[in-house]
Amino acid sequence: MSTEADELVHDVSLPPGPVILSSGNSYDATSFFLAVDQQVVISAVPDFHTALAALFALYFTFNISYLPRLECSMEFIQRCFLNINHVGHYKGKKKRSNIGGATAKVLSLVKQLKNFDAKKWDCSL
Known part of the structure; x- marks a missing residue:
């Protein structure tokens, strides 16, 4: 070291x-x-x-297990960037959904990202 x-x-x-x-x-x-x-x-x-x-x-x-305060972020990275989606690969302690074993917050974020249309997004001030 x-x-x-x-x-x-x-x-x-x-x-x-x-x-x-x-x-x-x-x-x-x-x-x-x-x-x-x-x-x-x-x-x-x-x-x-x-x-x-x-x-x-x-x-x-x-x-x-993921630390509770990092659980959603780590699960999001795990599922969306690393493509580790199996129920047995969930490392958190929070209650999981019946859809792929993800937490409700992560499922909601993934759904919103899939439905996001950059063409309709106005970032002008």
């Missing part, structure tokens, strides 16, 4: 479960790390996309 990763873990209070850490600011981070329960488990991840893939791999490999 690198010294930079050690410093990141000790400088911030991390939530339980898998998290992505970065060095530098949010817009031009130079390196990424993954930690689980205050311990860096993967260091020197080259880019954010790889870090995100590794984050989901940690959740599924170790059968870790």
